Amino acid sequence: MTPPIGSILLGTTDPERLRAWYSTALGAVARDDGFIMFGEVGLLIDGRDDVAASTTEPGRVIVNFHVDDARALEQHLDAIGATWLSRLAERDYGMLFGTLIDPDGNYVQIIELGSEYNEMLRNKESDHVR
Template sequence: MTVPDLGSILLASPDPDRLRDWYCRAFGATPTPDGDVRFGGVSLLFDRRDDIAAENPEPGRTILNFHVDDARSVAARLDEMGADWLVRLEERSEGMLFGTLIDPDGNYFQIIELGARYVAARVVTPSTTLNSAPYSGFAVDDIEAATAFYRDVLGLTVTEEYGLLSLHVGGDKTVLVYPKENHTPATYTILNFPVDDIEAAVDTLRERGVTFDRYPGMESDERGIFRGGGPYIAWFTDPAGNILSVLQER
């Protein structure tokens, strides 16, 4: 049996709109058209229910953990909002910053920053025999933009840990995406997505705002599909300028 992804968490509330707006202000998030708020690969849902108390009577039963890149700046914004702290932000072992707060419905949530020392302490020494399955990776200049593009536009499962993205591209295959301030896009195609119907794939991506690129000497049709030698292929770029393609074997 394949272990399923955790897709969403529901916060029931007598005033879900107020609670959603509060979390959006706290973390600078924007609701989706469906009204949920996405944090990495998990959606936070807000729903009105009549079978709950106005304030959570057991706030320690379920606690939301938000992993952030800069816990001190997030804490400062929460202080400006007048948020209630259960445990003030503090540094714990190996450079981890950790704080617990209370939202307007009385739920506990935590902000956690995993510092460089914490991450370094958990790096596993690689095998010198190179027997493990390798995986590829590439850089982007904006992790949030990359998350939205690969998850919402391309429809991939995207998870985030330690400020890095993992693109789950089929089976147990994973591609690592990492931030790089002085990122320069590669001049070659970094990811190729095989499809059964390239015309349908191109039309779907166009509807989602993707623009297909044309290259000198590679004459493409009206859809942007190159039909010369080899597979049918259409190229496009991610928000960081990395070149991707969809391709169909002849």
């Protein structure tokens, strides 16, 4: 059996600031143990003394958040002053993608898959069944 991803660790020199940003930006509440739950996957933001205050390779690991209404989230993120690397834009199959930069310089993507993408997946799955 393939094990599920249980959590993702973001090491930072300022965990309180980074937890507050993720909580404010994405509407989730940080638990006392440092985890912020996004569905079944926990994002653990932990203080570390072996990392720089800002990442030097922000594209190495990108946390993707799949959302139902990317345009509404875009408005919220604009209202809180989030920094965009790449504004929300339509891609293949009607998907919407946007890339933010968190306070430590990490890239965070907002993705709305949309009905066109889901239809394409259903068609591919039915092709494999035949």
